[in-house]
Amino acid sequence: MTAGFVSRSHRAIAPFELHRPSTIGQAIEQIAAGARPHAGGIDLLERMQQGDHVAAVADLGGLADLHRITVAAGVLQIGAAVTHAAVEGDPIIAEHRPDLADAWTTVGNVRIRRTGTVGGNLMAFDKNYDAAPILAAAGAVLVFASTEGELRTGVTDRPSSLLLTRIEVPVDGRALRFDRSLKPVVSVAVGDHIAVGCAYPAVQVVDDIDTLPEPIDDAEASATYRRRMIRVLAERLGGAP
Amino acid sequence: MSEVHVEFTLNGEPVAIDAPTEEVLLDSVRDRRGLTGSNLGCDHASCGACTVLVDGSPRASCSTFTWAVEGRDVTTIEGVGSIDRLSDVQAAFAECSALQCGYCTPGLVMTTTALLGDDAEPSEATIREWISSNLCRCTGYRMVIEAVQQAAERAR
Numbered sequence: 077m078t079a080g081f082v083s084r085s086h087r088a089i090a091p092f093e094l095h096r097p098s099t100i101g102q103a104i105e106q107i108a109a110g111a112r113p114h115a116g117g118i119d120l121l122e123r124m125q126q127g128d129h130v131a132a133v134a135d136l137g138g139l140a141d142l143h144r145i146t147v148a149a150g151v152l153q154i155g156a157a158v159t160h161a162a163v164e165g166d167p168i169i170a171e172h173r174p175d176l177a178d179a180w181t182t183v184g185n186v187r188i189r190r191t192g193t194v195g196g197n198l199m200a201f202d203k204n205y206d207a208a209p210i211l212a213a214a215g216a217v218l219v220f221a222s223t224e225g226e227l228r229t230g231v232t233d234r235p236s237s238l239l240l241t242r243i244e245v246p247v248d249g250r251a252l253r254f255d256r257s258l259k260p261v262v263s264v265a266v267g268d269h270i271a272v273g274c275a276y277p278a279v280q281v282v283d284d285i286d287t288l289p290e291p292i293d294d295a296e297a298s299a300t301y302r303r304r305m306i307r308v309l310a311e312r313l314g315g316a317p
Numbered sequence: 318m319s320e321v322h323v324e325f326t327l328n329g330e331p332v333a334i335d336a337p338t339e340e341v342l343l344d345s346v347r348d349r350r351g352l353t354g355s356n357l358g359c360d361h362a363s364c365g366a367c368t369v370l371v372d373g374s375p376r377a378s379c380s381t382f383t384w385a386v387e388g389r390d391v392t393t394i395e396g397v398g399s400i401d402r403l404s405d406v407q408a409a410f411a412e413c414s415a416l417q418c419g420y421c422t423p424g425l426v427m428t429t430t431a432l433l434g435d436d437a438e439p440s441e442a443t444i445r446e447w448i449s450s451n452l453c454r455c456t457g458y459r460m461v462i463e464a465v466q467q468a469a470e471r472a473r
Contacts, residue, residue, distance in 0.1 A: 089339040093319050094384060114385075121341075121380045122361050133338070137385065185450035187365065187428070190374040191381075 089124045093132040100141060100221055100241065106134040107239050108223050115142070115157040116192040119200040142195070142241060147172050150247050156195025156240040160184060163194060172247040179210045179254040179265065195240045198231070201278070204260045209273035212281045213265035214252055217244040231271075232281055253313040261297040262305045266315030275302045285310050325386045328352075328396030336383045343367045343378035346393055354394035354423045358452070365451030368424035369393050375431045375450070394423035397430055405471040406430050406464075415464035417455035425451045429465050433472055439465070 095111050097103035107113060111132035114120050124130055136142055142157035145166050152172050154163065163169055163180040170177055183206045184192055197207035198218070211218075212231035220227040220238040227238060234240075252267040263273040272280045275291040282288055291302035310316040324333045327350065334349060346352045346369070355378055358366030362380035369378045370392040378393075398404035403411065406429045416422045425448060432439055432447045439447070444465045445458075453461060 089341075091319055091337060091339050094321055094338040114382075117382060117385060118362055118377075118380060121382070124339075125361060125380075135385070186432075186447050187368065187375040187377060187450040188362065191376055 089121070090127075090129065092124075092130050095132060095134045096138055097134055097136070098138050100139060100239070103134050103136060103139060104221050104223055104239055106132065107237070113199070113239060115196045116159065117196075118188060118192045119196055119202070144242075145169060147247065152176075152245045152247055154194055154243045154245065156199075156242055157193045158195075160189035160192050160194065160197070161186075164189065173214075173245060173249075173252075175252040175267075176210070176214065176245060179252050182206070182254065182256055194243060198234065198243075199236070199240055201236060203277055203279070204263075204274050206254070206256055206263065206273065208279040209263055209265040209271040210252065210254050211243060211245070212271035212279050213254070213267035213269050214245050214249050215268040218242075219244060230281075232279060253315075255309045255313055258305055258309065262291070262302050262309065264306060264309040264313060264315065266310060266313040270310055270315040272306055275306060285316050321384045323384050323387050325388060326390045328392055334383070338382070338384065340383045341379055342369065342376075342381040342383050342386060342391070345383045346378065346391075352393050352395045356420055356423060358420070358424075363452070364421070365424040365428065366421050368427040368451065370427055370431055373431060373434055375428050392427070392430075394426060397426060404430070406433065406468040409464045409468035409471055410461075413460050413464035413467055415456060415460040416453075421451055421453045421455075425453065425461060429468060432465065433469055437472065438469060441466075 095106045111134040112130050113136055114133045115136045136157050142155040144155045145168050146153045147168055160180055160183045164177050194207055197205045208231050218229050218234050219242045221241045222238045249268045254265040256263040260274050262275040265271045269281050269283055270285055280288055291299045293299035319338045320335050321338050322335050343355055355369055356366040357379055358364035360379050362377035367377055367379040368375050371386055371389050398407045406426050428447055428451050444462050448461055
């Protein structure tokens, strides 16, 4: 290694073992044994740079099934490793759920959208990320693969330790609208349901905003302000009377 | 230490390296190849100073494992132009004084290069959307927007 070229990245990542599964079955076994899945890698690298201990990483880049977008029997199927940019620009999504593509145009920035993935955004379990509220409002079903077989869940009850393979969105759902302009205080998505991000430890999904619990009260905003802004955004998006 | 063999194209040349799994692309191009134009800024994929192109798309090299570009085509600022032969984008940045300290400039040039590869006649709204992924604390962005517009004109 050549010396003298100023600093290396200052938050060094601890060594780890790299797996490159070529089948979903291999990936399931590696993840069951503790490997962390890597798709776009944006959130995973950030966590590793911050010191998260990761002994092994499973690179999902070789699993073509996770990168597909298809539609069948009235259901849009989005592979977990599809990038944000692909959701925004895919012709199948544009035809069947243009509202989903529109909601996605505000995720991250141009550079992040071309690397970061829908599944990575969901499985990061970050209250401020956008995929969970958008997909929860759309009534999406998440499909996981595990050594026990396939598991189907909603957004709010998704498990953290299994391999997400695809996201299913009904094509005939009510048009989605999403407002993230007040992040990280509150984000609201309205579609078949009303979903609220940022304001709770995990996304909240309701059909009536009056049934929402008390939001977080922290240095970013008070619970009172968050409660008020949830109503303002929900009203703007047509999700409140 | 776990090492991985990685082959990719760097500024048009084939590259083969054996790197620790945890090595990031920014360190590979700076330390191994001496290509110090890509800068380390925030070190968490936010500021854009380390932006390189991977298959023509902008990517934060500080937050990309080197093994993740296996088989890909990577371009750094050194592959865009040189002091003697500035690219249209570089010439426009110089012409419009779209830099002061210059630290963010390689990243902005890479983002602009990708934008013009995608959209030869970007609207101001599109330019703003793209360059919002690169932080610049000097220019206030107005000259950067003008430089992107001029680069688009130069390329036509």
